[in-house]
Amino acid sequence: MGNRFFVLRQLTEMSHTLGSPEWDCAILGEGNTSAKVDDETLYVKASGTQLGAMKPSDFVEVQGKVAMALLERETATDTEIKDILQAAVVGDTNLRPSVETVMHALLLALPGVNFIAHTHPTAVNAIMCSKIAEEAVSHRLFPDEIVCCGPAPVYVPWTEPGPPLARKIRDLINAYIEQRGYRPKTMLMQNHGLVAIGSTVDEVLSITSMAVKTFKILLGAYAMGGPAFMADDMVERLWTRPDEIYRHKLLTGREI
Numbered sequence: 024m025g026n027r028f029f030v031l032r033q034l035t036e037m038s039h040t041l042g043s044p045e046w047d048c049a050i051l052g053e054g055n056t057s058a059k060v061d062d063e064t065l066y067v068k069a070s071g072t073q074l075g076a077m078k079p080s081d082f083v084e085v086q087g088k089v090a091m092a093l094l095e096r097e098t099a100t101d102t103e104i105k106d107i108l109q110a111a112v113v114g115d116t117n118l119r120p121s122v123e124t125v126m127h128a129l130l131l132a133l134p135g136v137n138f139i140a141h142t143h144p145t146a147v148n149a150i151m152c153s154k155i156a157e158e159a160v161s162h163r164l165f166p167d168e169i170v171c172c173g174p175a176p177v178y179v180p181w182t183e184p185g186p187p188l189a190r191k192i193r194d195l196i197n198a199y200i201e202q203r204g205y206r207p208k209t210m211l212m213q214n215h216g217l218v219a220i221g222s223t224v225d226e227v228l229s230i231t232s233m234a235v236k237t238f239k240i241l242l243g244a245y246a247m248g249g250p251a252f253m254a255d256d257m258v259e260r261l262w263t264r265p266d267e268i269y270r271h272k273l274l275t276g277r278e279i
């Protein structure tokens with residue numbers, strides 16, 4: 024029970040940071056956050072709540088595997104989706120879990136992942152809502168971006184939020200891990216926003232803040248004639264260099 028309380032407190036504080044006006048990552052009801060409780064359950068933001076003003080009681084505890092049953096229900100109606108999500112809720116509550124609960128459940132099921140933050144940062148969406156979104160995120164720009172956000176994101180073409188998006192994400196994440204042998208740290212969703220995938224709150228916050236900085240730099244670089252992307256082999260080298268691994272550990276509190 025002590026661990027549960029600690030996780031919820033960390034999740035609440037992380038949400039306040041992400042929802043603060045200085046971070047410019049979410050306004051009104053935008054974005055959602057979650058944390059792994061144990062192998063069975065997770066806490067996820069309730070529908071209709073605001074990141075910057077979350078109370079511990081605004082998170083819903085959900086059984087991950089029950090929510091993930093929606094991945095196999097391609098023809099579920101909106102009512103069925105609501106009923107399955109509600110059936111996954113632990114305990115007695117009037118709150119409804121976020122429509123993105125299935126996405127959170129499947130990301131938190133990845134090894135070593137304990138916290139997720141999905142936000143709509145203004146700087147990120149300035150580019151993710153543009154015609155050059157995919158090209159803009161196809162390469163890396165500078166070493167600290169690689170350290171915090173990994174060598175490559177998962178790019179998610181526009182997909183309707185809810186179970187269709189969760190299915191698309193499952194397939195893209197599996198393909199990423201298959202190809203690279205490690206999990207992604209970020210997902211960038213066209214016309215939608217950012218997902219930071221971390222093992223600690225510090226990691227999620229460093230991923231999110233560095234992604235926002237990267238997109239501000241991209242905006243400047245496109246205004247100055249276009250980004251000078253780093254070569255892919257240099258990106259791989261920086262990602263595996265021992266001093267970068269050490270720096271990554273200092274910044275995020277964990278091994279790669």
Ligand SMILES: [Zn+2]
Pocket residue numbers: 054141142143215216
């Ligand atoms: Zn969203």
